[in-house]
Amino acid sequence: MSPADLLDHYRSRCCSPQWQGFVRALCEELEQGLDEADRARLMARLGGRFAAAHPLPEAATLQALQDAANAVWSALDWGRVEFEEQPDCVLVRHCASPLAAAGGTGRPWLAAYLEGVYRAWFHAAGGAPVLDVVCTQADAGHVDSYVLCRVT
Amino acid sequence: MSPADLLDHYRSRCCSPQWQGFVRALCEELEQGLDEADRARLMARLGGRFAAAHPLPEAATLQALQDAANAVWSALDWGRVEFEEQPDCVLVRHCASPLAAAGGTGRPWLAAYLEGVYRAWFHAAGGAPVLDVVCTQADAGHVDSYVLCRVT
Amino acid sequence: MSPADLLDHYRSRCCSPQWQGFVRALCEELEQGLDEADRARLMARLGGRFAAAHPLPEAATLQALQDAANAVWSALDWGRVEFEEQPDCVLVRHCASPLAAAGGTGRPWLAAYLEGVYRAWFHAAGGAPVLDVVCTQADAGHVDSYVLCRVT
Amino acid sequence: MSPADLLDHYRSRCCSPQWQGFVRALCEELEQGLDEADRARLMARLGGRFAAAHPLPEAATLQALQDAANAVWSALDWGRVEFEEQPDCVLVRHCASPLAAAGGTGRPWLAAYLEGVYRAWFHAAGGAPVLDVVCTQADAGHVDSYVLCRVT
Numbered sequence: 058m059s060p061a062d063l064l065d066h067y068r069s070r071c072c073s074p075q076w077q078g079f080v081r082a083l084c085e086e087l088e089q090g091l092d093e094a095d096r097a098r099l100m101a102r103l104g105g106r107f108a109a110a111h112p113l114p115e116a117a118t119l120q121a122l123q124d125a126a127n128a129v130w131s132a133l134d135w136g137r138v139e140f141e142e143q144p145d146c147v148l149v150r151h152c153a154s155p156l157a158a159a160g161g162t163g164r165p166w167l168a169a170y171l172e173g174v175y176r177a178w179f180h181a182a183g184g185a186p187v188l189d190v191v192c193t194q195a196d197a198g199h200v201d202s203y204v205l206c207r208v209t
Numbered sequence: 210m211s212p213a214d215l216l217d218h219y220r221s222r223c224c225s226p227q228w229q230g231f232v233r234a235l236c237e238e239l240e241q242g243l244d245e246a247d248r249a250r251l252m253a254r255l256g257g258r259f260a261a262a263h264p265l266p267e268a269a270t271l272q273a274l275q276d277a278a279n280a281v282w283s284a285l286d287w288g289r290v291e292f293e294e295q296p297d298c299v300l301v302r303h304c305a306s307p308l309a310a311a312g313g314t315g316r317p318w319l320a321a322y323l324e325g326v327y328r329a330w331f332h333a334a335g336g337a338p339v340l341d342v343v344c345t346q347a348d349a350g351h352v353d354s355y356v357l358c359r360v361t
Numbered sequence: 362m363s364p365a366d367l368l369d370h371y372r373s374r375c376c377s378p379q380w381q382g383f384v385r386a387l388c389e390e391l392e393q394g395l396d397e398a399d400r401a402r403l404m405a406r407l408g409g410r411f412a413a414a415h416p417l418p419e420a421a422t423l424q425a426l427q428d429a430a431n432a433v434w435s436a437l438d439w440g441r442v443e444f445e446e447q448p449d450c451v452l453v454r455h456c457a458s459p460l461a462a463a464g465g466t467g468r469p470w471l472a473a474y475l476e477g478v479y480r481a482w483f484h485a486a487g488g489a490p491v492l493d494v495v496c497t498q499a500d501a502g503h504v505d506s507y508v509l510c511r512v513t
Numbered sequence: 514m515s516p517a518d519l520l521d522h523y524r525s526r527c528c529s530p531q532w533q534g535f536v537r538a539l540c541e542e543l544e545q546g547l548d549e550a551d552r553a554r555l556m557a558r559l560g561g562r563f564a565a566a567h568p569l570p571e572a573a574t575l576q577a578l579q580d581a582a583n584a585v586w587s588a589l590d591w592g593r594v595e596f597e598e599q600p601d602c603v604l605v606r607h608c609a610s611p612l613a614a615a616g617g618t619g620r621p622w623l624a625a626y627l628e629g630v631y632r633a634w635f636h637a638a639g640g641a642p643v644l645d646v647v648c649t650q651a652d653a654g655h656v657d658s659y660v661l662c663r664v665t
Contacts, residue, residue: 060520073225075228082255086255110233133226210443
């Protein structure tokens, strides 16, 4: 039982069995009905709605904002996020998303859901309008990666 | 704490907290983008996909088919169903659907998901093509009701 | 599907399947090794330890204390409690305990677990030493009932 | 977010939050009231009771027995086991036990629970009386290890 086996086991359990079948049916339906860009746009809108329904308390620092986000994720068993400040952007890495786990491999568009969540949360936290959240890597090693940066 | 309070408490817990926010965001998005008939059609297609991914074993009687369906629902914590034979139809009552619980009141179109599931399961079990499953009452007292009958 | 059937269904799901088998094995073992009074004392000590590990924030009113308790129970999916002030005591009714559900009928001594929790919480909240929590009815209609009153 | 962080995150979620507090209270109580050998014996008896309540179907091969065990564990979200035949024994490795996760580090006696389960399952599967299951390493890298071998 290698660490990779162990991670695979945990991942297979990280989405509630109650919703795996529903989520997979939704993925298949959207793949038949919409192209990839539209699927990602839909997911981002869902994420925006989730964020609006789960507003974060005010946070004075990036660390405090990360803690507030993780309080939401922890209560819902929806993985965990790390924000990392860089000279010209903020890296956002979200691990153990049950949506990524339910969707399985080959569905990078699902990562747009959390993109939509973080976009809405950063805007509500006072992010300048020229800043946006963009997914840079979907579901690599159980992690969805995003960057908050100036839109050119 | 009346029986009604107790039922309300249980219902509030019957959808996994992990997915309530996602499901509600999906409901709102679909209500904005599609009319009620199209939302119901989408739900029925999702239900059909779920049924195809969760085929029931062969069942010689209606009771055996009910037991097979409940084996699926029980493993997923997705409520429980009763089939009742009538002279000219079969009544189908599904209680404690986490989708109904997550959606909340005023969303009868969500019941089309289980309509799609039962339609596919009854067809696969050898139902004549002239038979169809139709929702007769959505989310009344924690129960979605359907009827399998001849389509006129 | 009567309301009673529905309540039975919900109750059968209110203890996480992950722990039902463990809890039942523990019940059987304790019933073989200890008499009923000792089993109840053990449960009350476990409840006291749980309360010590989950202290409530300060609460100015009985209602605030009830809300604080329910915040703990809600996060753990451990049912819900109501406190009701009476001239000479406080009634405590806890519904939907997963321990009662896992134990099944005929194990009133399990109710001593929550007795131990509430005893410790009321003492920490400033209850006079002459006050104590006593179970008055175990697992009747999905409810464990207690009374906080003067010990004579 | 290293693989180790990811494993820590998953492990922190592998025991249902509903029962972590109860299990920790039980651990503390047993540590105060019983010495380590007695605690381990109690856990092994609980495991034996669990196995008796969850008998495995007949299995013609060690692989079939492993599959039957994993069918039980999977339905309960209780980790996963591997049996490995050796010239003079069978190695048993159980990963992702929620009991080990709930107990935390420094409680090797908790591994006696699964020892009791596997002892009972191997005996029921026709293991010779001179064979016994013994824990060889508790909770190392999310794995409890046992060996089924001739007792000398």
